Amino acid sequence: MPRRDDIHTILLIGSGPIVIGQACEFDYSGTQACRVLREEGYRVVLVNSNPATIMTDPEFADATYVEPLDVETLRRVIENERPDALLPTLGGQTALNLTIELHEAGVLDEFGVELIGARIDAIQTAEDRRRFKAAMQEIGLSVPASGTAYTLEEAMEIAEQVGFPLIVRPSFILGGGGTGIAHDPDEFEGVASRGLAASPVSEILIERSVEGWKEYELEVMRDHADNVVVVCAIENVDAMGVHTGDSITVAPAQTLTDVEYQTMRDAAFACIRRIGVDTGGSNIQFAVNPIDGEMIVIEMNPRVSRSSALASKATGFPIAKIAAKLAVGYTLDEVRNDITRETPASFEPTIDYVVTKIPRWAFEKLPGTTPVLGTMMQSVGEVMAIGRTFLESLQKALRSLETGRMGLNCDPGEAPLDALDLEELVRASAVPTPDRLFEVEAALRKFASVERMHDVTGIDPWFLDQLLQLVEAREELSRIGFAGMSARDWRDAKQLGFADSQLAYLWGVAEAEVRAARTAAGVRVTYKTVDTCAAEFAARTPYHYGTYEDEDEVAPLTRPAVVILGSGPNRIGQGVEFDYCCVHAAFALSEAGYETVMVNCNPETVSTDYDTSDRLFFEPLTSEDVIAVCDALTAAGQVGGGRVEGVVVSLGGQTPLKLASLLADAGHGVLGTSPASIDLAEDRDRFNQLCERLGIPQPPGGIAATAEAAVEVASRIGYPVLVRPSYVLGGRAMEIVYDDTELRRAMGELTVTGSLGREGGLSAERPALVDRFLEDATEVDVDALRDSTGEVLIGGIMEHIEEAGVHSGDSACAIPPPTLDAGVLATIEAHTIALAGALEVVGLLNVQYAVRDRQVWIIEANPRASRTVPFVSKATGVPLAKIAARLMVGESLAELRANGYLREPASGGHVAVKEAVLPFQRFPQVDTILGPEMRSTGEVMGVDRSFGLAFVKSQAAAGNRLPEGGTVFLSLADRDKRLGLLAARRFVELGFALVATAGTAAMLESDGVPVSAVVAKVGEAEGVDAIDLIASGKVDLVINTPRGRGPRADGAHIRRASLQHGVACITTVAAGLAAAQGIEARLEHRPEARSLQEYHRDGQLRLGL
C-alpha cells in the first residue's frame, strides 16, 4: 500500500532534554522522521523542549514547538494545530509516556488524533512489566519467574516459589536504590527488608536473577502487512546484571549458533506480533544461559531506542527513517534501501565487519557516587567503532572514548593496574566498573586463565580469548622490536587495532617515528564501506571505516571538499550542542557547493547519519585517525581533480580543537580561526597579556604548582578564590575556597596523591589557576561571529540567572538579558569585538563575563562554537553555526547578508530562557547544589512573551514544576540572606505562606516578613524537622542555598528530601527571585504555546504587548 492520504498533519513528540538513558539518539530518530514525513508531503508538527537538537531546527518541521513536554502544553499544541495523527514511537520513553497520558486525559479522542505506529494497548502491554510477562507466557516464551510482595512474609513465600538467586527491585525508588541480589534465604531476608523499607509504598518486585547469563538485543522492524525483519543482533560483552546501556556491546552476535539465533529471531517475531506494534522498530532483549542455552525474554521496547540508533549506524539500515515511512502506510518492500538504491528495505542487513560500542561515564564529576555498574543505566554517552575484527573495533572504540586510553594496553594508562598483583586484579574484575576490561587484560597478562576470568566476570570465553590474543600480540611485538618489524608484522599489528601511539609507547620511540617506519613499509589504512549487504551489491553511500586490508574504497574527489570533525562521545560538558553545530556546518557548506566530509565516532548523533554529509568516516577523533582520513581525501583529490579546502575544528567542542595544530603540522589546513589564535586563547599567560593590552579587566589571579604558592597568590588577591587545574574541561575539579586551610586541602586534592591525581597531578607545566572569586556577580555569555574582513556580529548576549560561580553550563540564562543596562551591554559588545579582532577569529567566538556593580570582567574566551550556539540560534532565528561555516570558507557577513543567508535576528516580542537539566534523579547520593563544576547532561528552553513566563516554562520543561500557591520553605546561607529577603517578600505578596529554618526565620521576621512556622534542624528531637515537613507534602517549593560542605550538612538532607518527594527545589536565591517573577507572570497571563516559526516570522514578532 502506498502512503496514506487520509492524514495530512502529523504530530511528533521529541524526547526532551538529554538525560542519562535518553540522549541524542532521539534527535537522530526524530530528525530522520521529520525529514521523511515532509518529503512525503505531510505537514509536520513537532514538540520538543530541547533547543540543542537538529530536529527543532525550524526547517525540519512546519511548526516547531520548543515547549515543555507535558499534557497541558501538548493539549494546547493539538488545539492550535489539529493534527490528524500522532507518531509516538520516535521520541523515546518520554514520548510514549506522554502519549499514554494524552490518551488517559481524553485529549486524543477529543481532537480525533489517530495514533500511528503503535496503539495504546501495545504500548501499555510492553511497558507494564507484569502485563508483558503474562503476554510472553501466553505465547510460550519464558520470562524470569517473579512476584510482587508488600510484606516480608509474602516476600519469603515468593522467594521459595521462584528459587535463588533472586533480584529484588523496590517500586518507586530513585536511582535504583534498594535493589539487590540474594543468593540464599538468609541474604534474601536482609535484601527484602531493605527493599520494602526503601520503597515508599512498601512494594518490591522479586524476580529470578539471571545475572551472568549472556545478554542479547534484537532490533526488529514490522510493517502493517506483518512483514518482519531483524535489522541487527547485538551481543553484550558484559553479562546480564549490567544494563545494556552500560555494557560494552558488539554487533553482530558472535557466540550464538545459527540454530540458537533463529530460535531467538522466531521469539522476537512472536513477541512483536503479540504486543501488537503495528509498524516500526522495536527492541527486544533476551538472556541466554551459557550452560544450556535456555533463553528468556527480558523486555521489549515498542519504539525506536538507543540500540536502534546503534543498529542503524552499525548496519547502514536507517531504522527511524523507515519506521516513519511504515507508519504512514508503506510496507518494507515498498521502501528502497538508500545504500544500494536497487534493493528494497525488506531484507536483513548483513555485515562484513565488527561493531563495538563502549559507554562513557561521568562518575568523577558526581562526588558521592561509586563507579559500580548494575541494572540501572549510569553512562552519559557512548562511542562506536567499526573494524574488520572484534579486536580492531574494540581498540578503536577505546581510543574513541577520549578517556586517555589509546587502546586496551600499551599506553601510560596501563601502569596503575600493572602495579596490582594477580589476585587483586581478579578480585577487581569481579566487580563491573568502567575499568573492568582493563583489569581483565592486566590479569590475563599476569597469566590468569580464560576460564578463571570467565568465572569471575561472566564474560564469554570467546571475548576473553580475543583479549588474550591481544596480550600475546603485545608480547610478540615487544619481542620483535621496532627495528625488527616486517611489512607483515606491521599489518598484523595494525589489524589488531593498535594505534601508532600504542606501538610508540611499547617500544619507547616517538609516535612520528612509528608512523614513518610503518608507512615506509607500505602499511597504510584502507577505508571500507558500510553497505548493509557485505558487498553483495554496490553501495551508493560513501559511509566508511578505516582498517588495514588490501583494497581501499574511497572514491575520487571531484569537488572542493571540507572535512568537519565531530565532537565524539557525549559527556558532561560536551554534548549534542556540538553535534548540532557540526551538522549545521555540513548543511551550510553543502548548500555552498562543497563536498562535505564528517568524521565522528558517536553512534547516537545526527552527524553520523550517512545522509547528513556527502561522506562519512566513522572513525576515532585522534590525530592518527583524523590525519589518515585527511591524507586519504587528499589522495582522492589528486585522482579526481578535487581538493580538500580544509578542516573545520571549531564546531565540535574541545575534541577537534585539540587537534588543530597537529593537523596543521601534518599539512592539512585548518579553516577559520588559526591554530595559533586557538593556542593564544588557551594559554593562560599570553591570554592575560592580551586582555591587559586590550584593556579588558580580568579577575585578579595567578598560577601555582604548590599549596604554598597558592596561598601566596591568595594573600595577594584576597579570598574567596577559585582554584582549578589548568588542563581540564567543564569546570572539572574547580572549587571556591574561603580560607588558607580550604585552599591547602583543595590543592592537595589536585596533586598526584590526591583524589584528582589520576587526572595528571600538578607540575610547573600543569599548574593550578588561582583566581579571585567574584561574589554575587552576574555571569554573561556571548556568542559572536567574525569574518575575515574583520566585521563582528554579536549573535547573542545571555544573562545568567544564577550568579557567577555556578558553571555556565549549569545555570539558566535568558535572551535578551533581562537586567543588564545599555551601558553594560555596550561594554560587553566592545570587549567582544576587540577580542575577536585581536584573536583574528574567523567563525565563532564565545566569551564569558562577570558583571558586578556595572563593572565587567572577562572570565574566559573560546574561539570556537559554544554550548549555547543552538539556544541562541533558536531564540533569534539566526543560524550561527551555519553562518560560521560559511565564514570559515571565506565568505563575509556582508555577502551573506546580501544573498539573504544572514537575516536580522527576531527580537522585540519574546524572551527565551535556557535551563540546565541535571542527573540527580539517577544519583540520589549526590548533593544537588550547583557550583563551578558542570554536571548537567542537557538543557531545555522556554520561550514566551515575558521573562517570567519563559522562566516558568523552562522550569516546567526541566521537570521543576513551580507551584501557583501554597507554602515556600526557605533555608538560606548567611551571605544569601539580603537577597533572600527580597525573594521572600515577593512570595508573600503572591499569597504564599513561608516556613523557614531558625536563622532564616529570624532574619525574615526581623525585617517584618511573616513566617508561619519555624522548622527544626534535621534530627532535632523537638518539632517537625525539615525532612518530615517535606515528606508530609506540606511544602510546595523549597529554596535552600548551600552553606558548609559535605553530604552531612543539613542542606544536603533538605535537597535530597525535595528530590525524593518531587518538591520543586531551588538552590540559589537568584533563581528563587526568578521563580517568584515567573509565578507572578503566570498569574497574569496563561503561558501560550507558540511555534518557533511564528516567533521568527519576518524577523519580528509583535505580540501586541
Added chain:
Amino acid sequence: MNREAAQLVLADGEVFEGYLAGARAESGVVAGEVVFNTALSGYQEIVTDPSYAGQIITFTYPHIGNYGVNVDDDESATPRLRGVVMRDLARRPSSWRATDGLDGFFRRNHVSALAGIDTRRLTRHLRDAGAIPGAFGTADAATLLAAARADGGTDGRDLANEVTTREPYLVGPADAPFYVVAYDFGIKTSILRQLVAAGCHVEVVPASTPAADVIAREPDGVFLSNGPGDPSAVDGAIRAVGDLLGEMPVFGICLGHQIMCLALGARTFKLRFGHHGANHPVRRIETGRVEITSQNHNYAVDAESLPEGSVVSHLNLNDGDIEGVQTPGRRCFSVQYHPEAGPGPHDARYLFGEFFDLMREAS
C-alpha cells in the same frame, strides 16, 4: 606471528595473500569455483551442505568458527566443498553446544582453508567478475594460477551424481501420514528433518533412480532435493521427474526446483555470482508478504521459458529472479530458496505444510 603463508589465485590472475588453516592439501593446492556467502551465522551448516560440491566458499563475515561445531548441525555426513576462505578463524570456540573447534573439524574432514585475506576485496571482485575458478594453498602463484585455470568450473558437470546416496534409506516414523520418496541430489539434513516434522516417512533414493522405480514404490509424493552445480547436466533426473510430474504431488527445493522446471520444459541459466546468504527477500505472490530466505544457488530458471500452466509463485525482490513455481494442474511446486533454513530464517517453513496439504488433497 608464526603462521604459514598461503595465497589464493583466481583464474583471472587476481592474488590474495593470507595463511593456511584447516587441513593441509597434499598437493599444496585446492582448486574450485570461488563463491561467497553473506550469512552471519551457520558456517557449520554451510560447510556441510553438499550443494557446495566443487566450490571454494568464502565467508564475508570475518569471524568464523566462534561457536565451534557440534553433532547436531551438520547438513550431511561429510563436507563436499573444495575449500574455505575467510578473514579470521576462531582459535577458541565458545558454546555449550560445541564438541570441537572449526579448525579441528576441518582437519578431521580434510578440508583445507585459507584465512587472513581481504575477503571484502575478494567479494567485490567476484561480484564484478562473477563466480570464477580459483586455487589456494602454499604452492607458488604460478602453480596456483595454473590449477585455477585447469578447474573446469561447474557448467555442464553432473555434480549431483557425485554426492548422492549410493543406496536408498528411510527416515522418519513408518506410521507417518505420508510416505514420500526424496531424490537425493545432495540432500540436506534440515530438509529431511522438516519433511519428517511435516508428517512424512521419507525414503531417500539415489539421483539416478528411474521414474518407474519411484512409481513402483507408490509414494504419496515425491520430493526433489537441493544439490550442487548445473541443473541442466543432471539429465537422467530431469527425464525421470518429467515422467513423475502429474502422477503424484511433487515438491522441489533449489536444484530440485531447477530440475522440476527443466522437466516442465523451462530453461536455466547461470547467474553472475549466484545467491548465497540468509537475507534475501522473496515475495510470496499469493499473499504479497515478504519472506527472508536462505539461498544457495548459482543457476536460476529463465522466466521467459516457463511453459503455460506454470505460474511464478515467488519472486526475488533484489533482482527479480524466479524463486518459486507452481503447476497446479500437475500438483507440483518448487522453490529456488531454502525453506528448511539450516542456516537461515524460518519464514518459509509453511511450504512443508503445503506439501502435506497437497498430498492430502491427492489421496
